[in-house]
Amino acid sequence: xxxxxxxxxxxxxxxxxxxxxxxxxxxxxxxxxxxxxxxxxxxxxxxxxxxxxxxxxxxxxxxxxxxxxxxxxxxxxxxxxxxxxxxxxxxxxxxxxxxxxxxxxxxxxxxxxxxxxxxxxxxxxxxxxxxxxxxxxxxxxxxxxxxxxxxxxxxxxxxxxxxxxxxxxxxxxxxxxxxxxxxxxxxxxxxxxxxxxxxxxxxxxxxxxxxxxxxxxxxxxxxxxxxxxxxxxxxxxxxxxxxxxxxxxxxxxxxxxxxxxxxxxxxxxxxxxxxxxxxxxxxxxxxxxxxxxxxxxxxxxxxxxxxxxxxxxxxxxxxxxxxxxxxxxxxx
Amino acid sequence: xxxxxxxxxxxxxxxxxxxxxxxxxxxxxxxxxxxxxxxxxxxxxxxxxxxxxxxxxxxxxxxxxxxxxxxxxxxxxxxxxxxxxxxxxxxxxxxxxxxxxxxxxxxxxxxxxxxxxxxxxxxxxxxxxxxxxxxxxxxxxxxxxxxxxxxxxxxxxxxxxxxxxxxxxxxxxxxxxxxxxxxxxxxxxxxxxxxxxxxxxxxxxxxxxxxxxxxxxxxxxxxxxxxxxxxxxxxxxxxxxxxxxxxxxxxxxxxxxxxxxxxxxxxxxxxxxxxxxxxxxxxxxxxxxxxxxxxxxxxxxxxxxxxxxxxxxxxxxxxxxxxxxxxxxxxx
DNA sequence: GGACCCTACTTATACGAGTAAGTACACTAG
DNA sequence: CTAGTGTACTTACTCGTATAAGTAGGGTCC
Numbered sequence: 001x002x003x004x005x006x007x008x009x010x011x012x013x014x015x016x017x018x019x020x021x022x023x024x025x026x027x028x029x030x031x032x033x034x035x036x037x038x039x040x041x042x043x044x045x046x047x048x049x050x051x052x053x054x055x056x057x058x059x060x061x062x063x064x065x066x067x068x069x070x071x072x073x074x075x076x077x078x079x080x081x082x083x084x085x086x087x088x089x090x091x092x093x094x095x096x097x098x099x100x101x102x103x104x105x106x107x108x109x110x111x112x113x114x115x116x117x118x119x120x121x122x123x124x125x126x127x128x129x130x131x132x133x134x135x136x137x138x139x140x141x142x143x144x145x146x147x148x149x150x151x152x153x154x155x156x157x158x159x160x161x162x163x164x165x166x167x168x169x170x171x172x173x174x175x176x177x178x179x180x181x182x183x184x185x186x187x188x189x190x191x192x193x194x195x196x197x198x199x200x201x202x203x204x205x206x207x208x209x210x211x212x213x214x215x216x217x218x219x220x221x222x223x224x225x226x227x228x229x230x231x232x233x234x235x236x237x238x239x240x241x242x243x244x245x246x247x248x249x250x251x252x253x254x255x256x257x258x259x260x261x262x263x264x265x266x267x268x269x270x271x272x273x274x275x276x277x278x279x280x281x282x283x284x285x286x287x288x289x290x291x292x293x294x295x296x297x298x299x300x301x302x303x304x305x306x307x308x309x310x311x312x313x314x315x316x317x318x319x320x321x322x323x324x325x326x327x328x329x330x331x332x
Numbered sequence: 333x334x335x336x337x338x339x340x341x342x343x344x345x346x347x348x349x350x351x352x353x354x355x356x357x358x359x360x361x362x363x364x365x366x367x368x369x370x371x372x373x374x375x376x377x378x379x380x381x382x383x384x385x386x387x388x389x390x391x392x393x394x395x396x397x398x399x400x401x402x403x404x405x406x407x408x409x410x411x412x413x414x415x416x417x418x419x420x421x422x423x424x425x426x427x428x429x430x431x432x433x434x435x436x437x438x439x440x441x442x443x444x445x446x447x448x449x450x451x452x453x454x455x456x457x458x459x460x461x462x463x464x465x466x467x468x469x470x471x472x473x474x475x476x477x478x479x480x481x482x483x484x485x486x487x488x489x490x491x492x493x494x495x496x497x498x499x500x501x502x503x504x505x506x507x508x509x510x511x512x513x514x515x516x517x518x519x520x521x522x523x524x525x526x527x528x529x530x531x532x533x534x535x536x537x538x539x540x541x542x543x544x545x546x547x548x549x550x551x552x553x554x555x556x557x558x559x560x561x562x563x564x565x566x567x568x569x570x571x572x573x574x575x576x577x578x579x580x581x582x583x584x585x586x587x588x589x590x591x592x593x594x595x596x597x598x599x600x601x602x603x604x605x606x607x608x609x610x611x612x613x614x615x616x617x618x619x620x621x622x623x624x625x626x627x628x629x630x631x632x633x634x635x636x637x638x639x640x641x642x643x644x645x646x647x648x649x650x651x652x653x654x655x656x657x658x659x660x661x662x663x664x
Numbered sequence: 665g666g667a668c669c670c671t672a673c674t675t676a677t678a679c680g681a682g683t684a685a686g687t688a689c690a691c692t693a694g
Numbered sequence: 695c696t697a698g699t700g701t702a703c704t705t706a707c708t709c710g711t712a713t714a715a716g717t718a719g720g721g722t723c724c
Contacts, residue, residue, distance in 0.1 A: 016674050
């Protein structure tokens with residue numbers, strides 16, 4: 001059962017291979033009669049012809065692969081779904097998404113691996129603009145699809161969005177009446193370069209609103225969570241924001257075990273909207289974005305970018321949304 | 333900056349293209365002098381030659397793409413990480429992992445999409461053996477890498493593992509002394525074909541052990557969780573197993589809000605080991621498998637499978653592991 | 665009635681690799 | 695001295711596609 005080639009279709013339809021190719025690709029400037037068109041399309045259909053992607057890529061000098069470097073965003077719950085949505089959307093356009101979560105020790109290694117893959121385009125969301133691989137890929141004519149937001153050189157769009165999500169989160173609890181807030185961070189965060197961006201940004205929000213804010217790093221064990229919760233409850237603070245739902249849900253349970261009333265005595269919020277967030281008692285307020293919208297949005301720019309690799313193509317980043325649930329709802 | 337081809341290397345080294353190709357591919361039965369070998373390798377290195385994957389794939393009739401159909405397993409937390417591990421492992425071997433989480437309405441559509449992709453191999457974990465796409469891919473000479481476990485025709489290996497995980501989960505709470513157990517299922521599960529496999533399997537475990545077991549479907553809202561928890565606590569049951577951690581964590585919080593002592597009065601366990609599981613109060617016992625091991629294991633079989641597509645290649649499924657935490661530990 | 669253009673194609677080449685088959689030379693066996 | 699056997703290559707073709715350049719026939723224009 002050899003695969004069907006365009007030559008087979010041409011023979012079946014009684015035309016040359018060129019005609020088949022022109023027809024199926026809708027090449028502009030080619031005149032093809034209706035009768036021939038029908039014969040060819042018919043033959044293609046009957047034989048079940050699908051173009052060989054490798055031959056096509058070889059000829060065109062570019063593949064139909066779209067690269068999505070994930071960086072450490074791969075760990076996030078929203079992200080996994082967005083990738084799936086993006087992949088499906090790209091499939092519909094005839095592209096193939098290859099996402100790469102490999103942690104390359106050196107940018108040069110990433111560049112090597114990605115150039116070898118030879119994608120038609122790459123999605124720039126988790127890469128700093130001055131990443132060596134970005135420069136080399138652009139140099140190799142690989143189209144970039146990047147977020148429609150301004151990003152400082154040494155940061156990625158994801159970094160910016162990530163900070164923005166926490167700003168939205170903090171703003172929400174302040175609007176709900178919090179006046180003395182603890183922001184809980186996971187241990188891994190302390191070493192992350194993002195911290196230099198996040199902490200001042202949140203401080204600014206708190207200062208503008210005239211509320212108290214302090215940061216605390218919490219180990220992800222029940223003991224550490226309970227110790228933290230006890231401290232916070234005793235210190236008169238009235239809201240705790242978790243860096244993510246993975247932190248906020250444990251905090252919620254620690255507070256419950258101490259008999260602290262959430263949200264009356266202490267509000268809690270997270271970021272990511274993990275599945276458990278909507279079902280825990282009390283349900284957890286969080287910040288998220290539409291994963292489908294994100295996936296579609298990422299995919300939407302790709303066809304244009306591939307056709308005109310030199311022109312920058314940007315995708316809209318879906319708006320961050322507060323999901324208000326019981327844990328920050330004082331009417332609860 | 334045109335990409336470097338093997339012709340460039342040949343010219344630089346002063347030999348023919350064929351020599352370069354034979355040399356770089358270690359083609360058996362070809363004699364090449366040490367002097368030439370060094371000249372060619374040197375030239376390749378100096379020019380930074382990397383073979384064009386599309387040309388190679390066209391010539392060989394197979395790509396270096398490995399397809400991983402995800403099915404609904406994509407939703408699982410362990411899985412997302414395993415994919416990343418597998419992708420990294422395959423990269424090291426020169427393969428490219430393409431995972432597809434698209435929900436195809438019809439098997440024929442999946443088959444079409446996957447054949448068009450033309451992978452060298454596919455990883456069979458979430459596909460039922462009688463899936464139309466499997467048959468067509470095998471027919472097209474695409475190598476299958478499948479789990480080293482026996483699987484009935486209309487089920488996937490993942491289905492079996494999924495049931496096994498719950499069996500391990502149930503066995504664990506029985507060993508911990510549970511005598512009257514509720515098994516909580518998410519609403520989506522009721523419609524799933526897996527239910528016909530899971531329920532009898534768990535019933536058998538309970539009957540063998542002489543303990544009581546009943547199944548309950550729980551909506552993923554705090555209200556439903558609390559209503560369920562109240563019912564269970566009132567009915568004298570002493571353990572509740574959640575179909576997954578996403579269900580078990582909310583159950584834990586619902587029990588806490590009712591003042592039910594976990595694990596003393598009621599044990600709780602889940603499956604998946606989501607990040608929050610280890611940090612909630614009390615920490616949640618769960619069942620998981622080593623994601624790195626799984627990823628490596630999946631990847632390990634691929635090179636062999638690609639070289640000998642007709643011989644079946646099987647990968648070892650890592651053992652399921654109970655992560656014993658406070659929520660089932662009576663000494664707690 | 666030739667120049668010119670339009671339609672509807674076909675012919676021929678290129679993309680970059682892998683590989684069967686051929687060649688040229690050196691060495692050995694008989 | 696010739697046939698045979700390695701060694702160390704090269705030549706020539708192939709994979710399936712896209713597309714520039716060519717062609718054949720009919721119609722229009724002056």
